[in-house]
Amino acid sequence: MNVLQFTDSGIYCPAGDFYIDPWKPVTKAVITHAHSDHARPGNQQYLCHEHSVPLLQLRLGQDITVQGVKYGETTLINGVQVQFYPAGHMIGSAQIKVTVGGQSWVVSGDYKTENDGISEAFEPVKCHVFITESTFGLPIYTGHHNNNSFRISANGAQPICAPEKTVCCWLIVLAKHNAFFTT
Numbered sequence: 514m515n516v517l518q519f520t521d522s523g524i525y526c527p528a529g530d531f532y533i534d535p536w537k538p539v540t541k542a543v544i545t546h547a548h549s550d551h552a553r554p555g556n557q558q559y560l561c562h563e564h565s566v567p568l569l570q571l572r573l574g575q576d577i578t579v580q581g582v583k584y585g586e587t588t589l590i591n592g593v594q595v596q597f598y599p600a601g602h603m604i605g606s607a608q609i610k611v612t613v614g615g616q617s618w619v620v621s622g623d624y625k626t627e628n629d630g631i632s633e634a635f636e637p638v639k640c641h642v643f644i645t646e647s648t649f650g651l652p653i654y655t656g657h658h659n660n661n662s663f664r665i666s667a668n669g670a671q672p673i674c675a676p677e678k679t680v681c682c683w684l685i686v687l688a689k690h691n692a693f694f695t696t
């Protein structure tokens with residue numbers, strides 16, 4: 514049984530009739546986090562972590578219909594169990610766990626396993642199927658997160674210029690991604 518499936522509108526749960534981070538307008542959108550490539554305008558209802566609510570309202574309008582939930586809290590959508598777990602990517606970011614008939618599938622959204630001290634730390638979630646985001650899995654990106662150095666080669670940016678200094682670069686804040694650089 515497929516708890517989730519990929520469609521033209523996004524990742525869809527047929528049992529619950531909702532989408533996760535849909536890229537076309539739908540009736541029910543479950544949102545992993547507030548970046549613009551995950552939380553798009555035009556959906557009739559939004560469900561997200563409670564800390565993402567003001568960000569979605571800021572970006573998509575105060576008049577959107579949005580419900581916020583806490584990490585670990587269980588929400589039922591048409592009888593399907595939906596839970597949010599920390600993804601460590603940005604404030605309010607979440608992995609979405611969907612359980613149907615004893616089968617649990619998790620959609621990671623963007624996530625980061627290092628604790629940045631700002632986002633809630635990433636939490637591994639037991640599941641039968643894990644659907645992972647892999648934006649920076651492309652070979653154009655190189656990174657060494659464990660020693661706090663990171664280089665983006667996609668646009669030739671080389672922010673490493675001041676030894677022993679910590680540089681904080683907010684890349685396309687609330688649009689795509691943020692990261693810390695240490696030189």
Ligand SMILES: [Zn+2]
Pocket residue numbers: 546548551602623689690
């Ligand atoms: Zn993101």
